[in-house]
Amino acid sequence: MREDTVIKTESLSIGYDHELIKDISLRLTPGCIMSLIGPNGSGKSTLLKTLTGQLKKKGGVVYLKAEDMDACKGTDIAKLMSMVDTSRNIPELMSCREIVEMGRYPYTGMLGILSEEDRVAVKNALEMTDTADIADRPFSAVSDGQRQRIMLARAICQDPEILILDEPTSYLDIRFKLQILDIIRRLSEEKQVAVLMSLHELEQAMRISHQVVAIGKNGVERIGTPREVFEESFIRSLYGIEGMDMTLTGAVPWFEDVKAKKTPINKARGxxxxxxxxxxxxxxxxxxxxxxxxxxxxxxxxxxxxxxxxxxxxxxxxxxxxxxxxxxxxxxxxxxxxxxxxxxxxxxxxxxxxxxxxxxxxxxxxxxxxxxxxxxxxxxxxxxxxxxxxxxxxxxxxxxxxxxxxxxxxxxxxxxxxxxxxxxxxxxxxxxxxxxxxxxxxxxxxxxxxxxxxxxxxxxxxxxxxxxxxxxxxxxxxxxxxxxxxxxxxxxFTDVNLEDEDSLSGRFDKQQKKDFDIAVIRLAHISNFTDFDVFEQSEDISVRYVTEPSQLGKPDILMIPGTKNTIADLRRLKEQGFDEAICAYAASGGVVIGICGGYQILGRKISDPDSSECGGEEEGLGLLPVDTVMSAEKTRTQFEGSITGAQGILKDLCGKEIRGYEIHMGVSVLSDSLNGEVKEFTSAATGYCTGNVYGTYVHGVFDAGDIAAALTECVAAAHGKSVDTASITDYRSFKETQYEKLADVLEESLDMQAIYEMMGITRVSS
Amino acid sequence: MIFIILLVLLSALVVINIATGTVSLKPSEIISILSGGSDDSPYYTILYNIRLPRIAAAIVLGGALALSGYLLQTFFDNPIVGPFVLGVSSGAKLCVALIMIFFLSKGISLGSVAMIIAAFVGALTVMCFVLLISFKAKNMSILVVCGIMIGYICSAVTDLLVTFADDSNIVNLHNWSMGSLSGINWTQVLQMSVITFACLIVAFLLSKPMGAYRLGEAYARNMGVNITFLRIMLILSASMLAACVVAFAGPISFVGIAVPHLMRLSFKTSEPKVMVPASFIGGSVVTLLCDCLARNIFAPTEVSISSVTAVLLVPVVISMLLKRRKNSVKNA
Structure with a gap:
């Protein structure tokens, strides 16, 4: 099928006295067979009569090969469009040949005398419709099927580019039905004639058509390929046979495997x-x-x-x-x-x-x-x-x-x-x-x-x-x-070390202890625990999440992470006996770092008068002289500062810059400076430390720069270990390498072209 | 081949018509007059001024009637329409009646020319009405009905006029409305020939669209026939032919209806290129025959030609209608 249009209608409205159907837009290309289906009275014949000029259109335009049909001359239209309609007018005393010869009307001269070319056309038409043998018999003396073929031969003889057929196979038995449809198909394939026909035989329309137009009580209800139109629920509703038993008809007039398609889905670009x-x-x-x-x-x-x-x-x-x-x-x-x-x-x-x-x-x-x-x-x-x-x-x-x-x-x-x-x-x-x-x-x-x-x-x-x-x-x-x-x-399977969404993290399961061991207490309401991921970059460091005191062992660093519900978690720690374990660990000189909620837990008192979390108050571990009051307001800020007064093993970290963020409901205040032993850990009073116990509100405190590496080295040195910290980079640049790695893997394993197409983006592949 | 038969018949009838009549002419006399001798012979006048013009008129008007009938039968696809179905003769009669009853009776003398003109005027007026209606009519049957209706109105009005007429005028009108070929002179023959042959040529030129029209209006339109133009030309030519006949000879019935059927059956085709000339010649033959009979059966009394045509042709029409196969089933 070529692309140039043979006939096109724009907002065509048709009808006899009143408007029957409005706004019809159809388009036929050469060789396209378009079938009109629909119940009796829906307007199929009306449409065909309007297109052939028998009926005046009510509105809109019909274009015949890009020309407005109203502006075309009768003979010009006759050379492009011919038809077979439902009238059973049988002229007397005319032979079949004479009828077919009539088709050459637009081509012959004043008196209608046939030229050699015309005779050849007549002969071809007779051959194509297999009627050469009855050509010289009177038209009134042949059978209905033969008559229909003669009328078709006449239409073919007119050498049209579009053939309009109104119920060409009605009243014919199966043999003639098949013959007529075969002729139509050959016309479409061999001569690229566009065919527009109305059919009551749906099974045949299904198989022969390139395009189908379904006309129902609401006008043109659907236009599309047979598979798009011949779908059970639509056909049933079109003909009003919902729920009717189809066993009497034998083959059902729809494709069994086509499911109903409702309104097309909304698709955005990109x-x-x-x-x-x-x-x-x-x-x-x-x-x-x-x-x-x-x-x-x-x-x-x-x-x-x-x-x-x-x-x-x-x-x-x-x-x-x-x-x-x-x-x-x-x-x-x-x-x-x-x-x-x-x-x-x-x-x-x-x-x-x-x-x-x-x-x-x-x-x-x-x-x-x-x-x-x-x-x-x-x-x-x-x-x-x-x-x-x-x-x-x-x-x-x-x-x-x-x-x-x-x-x-x-x-x-x-x-x-x-x-x-x-x-x-x-x-x-x-x-x-x-x-x-x-x-x-x-x-x-x-x-x-x-x-x-x-x-x-x-x-x-x-x-x-x-x-x-x-x-x-x-x-x-x-x-x-x-x-x-x-x-x-x-x-x-790609092992990328990137931040996790939630607790279904594989991290929690890693229990292997390496040379340098960091233990993180897995609080019941643990949150924002990405702080410790940075340490995982080193092969020699293990970060274990412990749920029981027995799992603690003798870690190089003990970390207490952030939590959604500090007081509840604190109570739980006490139940489990973690409080004693932690205090014992601290007393033995171990490095304890508490972040956010962990920091609050290291303090003396936590109270929640407004029940922002769970309400009540609780005694902290008391390792830092800090009192916390939960407020209704949540503090959320990004933080830029430095480590101010680190003591103990982490003394060398003083002055290092840190970047992170704060999210906490509580406000912690130093209650007792313990005669200068308690120093500010992170700037702007966001954290305090004493001895080897450090607490801060700043999440992501280890991420930036070389803090993680330096911290590890300090602790390792203090414990007489050597740790390869070379691989601990600035967490940000580490993440970049991971992103690139991930992107490379995806680009290689996925059909990116298909993905772009899905989004509606045409991309010239480079 | 049948054409030859027709032409032979025509010639034979011409000869018979020349020879027969109230006054019999011997063949030798005919030949000598025709070859240009003895102008002063009394038979000269009979031959040249009475019989020959009459024969010519029969040929021309007979052909006109049959052709008009054929055109209308094709156009309406109806086997019983004739040249006067569109009310042409009724209109003419009305006009003639007006002339006769009002002017002549008041002593105003109007020649036959006036009658001719009156008939024409009446016929053409009705034709214009019908043309106007044909523009509006969606299908053909409306046109036929309108024509018949107009005919009825004209007849009714004519009857009305008759009530005010003198007996003599009534008789005159009655005689006029029977139709007769007598009293036609060469000038009239010339006039009617011009009109008739012009319409004949037009009809022949319309044979292509008329041929397409046999398949029905839908197909004709699809093949490029300009339906409106065809309609107008057919009505015009058919009406002109009919008006011509009515004006010069009064309404002569049945010829227009029967002859096209006879020709169709003889030639076994409905192709207009054949039927147009065939109808014409056939009409001439039949009219000559009927006129011969009209003059000679009860000589010296001349029987009205319409009676002859009726008696002769009605059996023909009936038998044809009976034979006609009912096999044109028209779908909407």
């Missing part, structure tokens, strides 16, 4: 969403990697996650709290983290409730049930945040949450498919092959999605593949066949 079959399938890292890939390619990228549930948060420059994963992804995008990247953050306080943070500010604590009902109110905020991200970027990489088919929770979804629909995102579904069952994960997830949601999924990613990827080629084929979706890539 928005891609990474959803996973489960938590920790690798969404965050893949999203981060893609952020870096796009950023490297020169696009302006923004990450986005509508609602994050995490313990690790980040404080932006504006002093607003957002999820750490998005902050990391922002770094991958090579830009400053902004709270619009993560408008809703939930920090669990216990199994049933969380602290709800919207646009970086705490709006309260809610129980899960409460929040489930509340979250629809957050939709405008999420939309606003997303729009802001969109404005500022070419591409937005959205991270989903959990699985998109938690069916019992799917109502009012704002994190997965609900969000995808809102933002018009194309979706990549990530499955984790390392945990097994990747086929079940991916195909099962796709199966549980609705048809529209399924349509949104542009491709599948198999993540955390160990081994030779070539061994999985069969697997890819199986996935593609059974799911009908493309496998965008198989990503190998």
């Amino acid at each position: 928005v891609i969403m990474i959803q996973g079959t489960m938590s920790a399938a690798g969404k965050s890292l893949i999203a981060a990697g893609l952020c870096r890939v796009f950023a490297r390619a020169g696009y302006k990228v923004m990450p986005f996650k509508s609602q994050n549930m995490a313990l690790n948060s980040f404080v932006t420059r504006e002093g607003l709290e957002m999820g750490r994963a998005q902050a990391m992804q922002a770094e991958c995008c090579m830009r400053e983290p902004l709270v619009c990247m993560n408008p809703v953050l939930l920090k669990p306080t216990d199994d049933k409730g969380s602290q709800v943070i919207v646009n970086g500010r705490v709006i309260g604590n809610m129980r899960a049930v409460e929040y489930f009902r509340y979250k629809t109110q957050l939709i405008p905020e999420i939309k606003k945040a997303f729009d802001k991200c969109r404005e500022m970027s070419d591409i937005v990489v959205i991270e989903g949450a959990g699985s998109p088919v938690e069916i019992n929770l799917k109502k009012n979804d704002i994190v997965n498919m609900g969000l995808a629909e809102m933002t018009g995102a194309a979706v990549l579904l990530v499955g984790d092959i390392d945990r097994g069952g990747v086929f079940a994960q991916l195909i099962g997830t796709l199966d549980l999605l609705t048809t529209e949601e399924r349509e949104r999924v542009g491709g599948l990613i198999v993540n955390k593949f160990r081994g030779d990827i070539k061994l999985f080629e069969d697997g890819v084929k199986i996935l593609e066949e059974r799911s009908g979706k493309k496998v965008i890539g198989v990503v190998p």
Whole structure:
């Protein structure tokens, strides 16, 4: 089929006395067979009569080969368009040949005398319709089927570029039906004649048409390929046969394997969403990697996650709290983290409730049930945040949450498919092959999605593949066949040391003690524990998260991390006997560092008069003379300062610059300077120390510069060990290497071209 | 081949018509007059001024009637329409009645020219009405009905006028409305020939679109026929032919209806290129025959030609209608 148009209608409206159908826009190209289907009285014949000029159109324009038909001369139209209609007018005393010869009318002269060329055309037409043998019989003396073929021969003889047929096969038996349709098909294929016909025989329309126009009580209801139109629910509603038993008809007039297609899904350009079959399938890292890939390619990228549930948060420059994963992804995008990247953050306080943070500010604590009902109110905020991200970027990489088919929770979804629909995102579904069952994960997830949601999924990613990827080629084929979706890539298991989203961290399981051992107390409500990741860069250092005093051993450094609920955790420590263990450790000269909540625990007294966390008061470990009062206000700032008065083993750290952030509900005040033994640890009174016990509110205190290395060396020297600290770099530059590594892996294992196409971005591959 | 038969018939009838009549002419006399001798012979006047013009008129008007009938039958796709279906003759009659009853009776003398003109005027007025209606009519049957209706109105008005007329005028009108070829002179023959042959040529030139029209209006339009133009030309030419006949000879019935059927059956085709000349010649033959009979059956009394045509042709029409196969099923 060529592209030039033979006939085109624009806003055509038709009807007899009143307007029957309005706004019809059709287009036929050479060789295209277009069928009109629809119930009796819907207007098919009316449309055809209007196009052939028998009926005056009510409005709109019909273009015949780019010319307005109204402006064309009758003979010119006759040379382009011919027809066979439903009238059974049988002229007397005319032979079949004479009828066919009539087709040459527009080509013959004044008296209608046939030239040699005309005779050849007549002969060809007779041959094509297999009627040469009856040509000389009277028209009134042949059968209906033969008559119809003669009329078709006449139409063919007119040498048209478009043939209009009104129910060409009605009243004919199956043999003639097949013959007529065969002739039509040959005309379309051999002579590139466009054919527009109305048919009642749907089975035949299904098989012969290139395009189908369905006309029902609402005018033109659908235009498309047979597969798009001949779908059960549509055909049933078109003809009003919903619920009717089809066994009498035999073959059903629709394609059995075509499912109903509703309104096309909303698709935005440059928005891609990474959803996973489960938590920790690798969404965050893949999203981060893609952020870096796009950023490297020169696009302006923004990450986005509508609602994050995490313990690790980040404080932006504006002093607003957002999820750490998005902050990391922002770094991958090579830009400053902004709270619009993560408008809703939930920090669990216990199994049933969380602290709800919207646009970086705490709006309260809610129980899960409460929040489930509340979250629809957050939709405008999420939309606003997303729009802001969109404005500022070419591409937005959205991270989903959990699985998109938690069916019992799917109502009012704002994190997965609900969000995808809102933002018009194309979706990549990530499955984790390392945990097994990747086929079940991916195909099962796709199966549980609705048809529209399924349509949104542009491709599948198999993540955390160990081994030779070539061994999985069969697997890819199986996935593609059974799911009908493309496998965008198989990503190998990559060990990147990047910040975790939540407690499902593998970190907690590492129990191997290395030469230099750092023990971190795993508090029940541990949060913002990314402070210690920097030490993991060294091969010689182990960072263990201990849950019981027996696991403590004899670490080189004991760290107490931040917590969402200081008083509760403190009580728990006492129950477990950790308080004694820690004090004993400190007394023996061990290095104890408490950060944020840990710092508060090292103090003397903690009180929560406003019940910001859990209320009440508690005696701290008493290793630092500091009293803490929990306030209703949360302090969130980024911090730049230095280590002022370190003593003890870490004495040499004095003067070193630090960069981090503070997030805490409490205010701690030095109650007793213990005659100068207590010194300020970190500047601006954010922390104090005495002896080998150090406490500070500043998160990320070890990240910048060479603090971590220097600290390790100090402690190692004091304990007579030697540690290779060369690999401990400035955490920021370390992270950069990790981002690049991740981006490289993704670029190699994923079909980036397909991803760009999914987003609607045409990219010239370099 | 049939054409030859027709032409032979025509010639034979011409000869018969020349020879027969109230006054019989011997063949030898005919030849000598025709070859230019004895101008002062009494038979000269009979031959040249009475019989020959009459024969010529029969040929011309007979052809005109049949052609008009053929055009209208094709156009309306209706086998029983004739030249006067569109009310042409009724209009003419009305006009003639007006002339006769009002002017002549008041002593104002108007020659036959006036009658001719009156008939023409009446016929053409009705034709204009019909043309106007044809622009608006969505399909053909409306046109036929309108024509018939107009005919009825004209007849009704004529009957009304008759009530005010003298007996003599009534008789005159009655005689006029029977139709007759007598009293036609060469000038009139010239006039009617001009009109008739002009329409004949037009009809022949319309044979291509008329041929397409046989498939139905939808197909004709699809093949590029300008339907409106065709309609107008057909009505014009058919009406002119009919008006011509009515003006010069009064309404002569049945010829227009029967002859096209006869020709169609003889030639076994409906192709206009054949039918147009065939109808014309056929009409001439039939009219000559009927006129011969009209003059000679009850000589010296001349029977009205319409009676002859009716008696002769009605059986023909009936048998044809019975034979006609009912196989044109028209779909909406």
